[in-house]
Amino acid sequence: MTLGRQASGAGKIGVERDRCVGAGQCVLAAPTVFDQDEEEGLVLVLDDEPSASVADAVREAVWACPSGALTLR
Numbered sequence: 001m002t003l004g005r006q007a008s009g010a011g012k013i014g015v016e017r018d019r020c021v022g023a024g025q026c027v028l029a030a031p032t033v034f035d036q037d038e039e040e041g042l043v044l045v046l047d048d049e050p051s052a053s054v055a056d057a058v059r060e061a062v063w064a065c066p067s068g069a070l071t072l073r
């Protein structure tokens, strides 16, 4: 069987921190992948190439972000 190129992971996360409004939806959806800094509450990506086991959570985070700060390739 041939596996797709994303088979070993959830993909590559991109973040535009200047678009982040600190809503925290990404942290709620995928707390092992996203965090917020203590000063401004802006997103921190803990793992920009997370494992496939959190792929659904990462997609949820990207979908839920109200400012479009996150992308997944």
Ligand code: SF4
Pocket: 019, 020, 021, 022, 023, 024, 025, 026, 027, 036, 041, 042, 043, 064, 065, 066, 067, 068, 069, 070
């Ligand atoms: S959901 Fe979007 S706006 Fe909210 S903290 Fe995460 S990246 Fe920032």
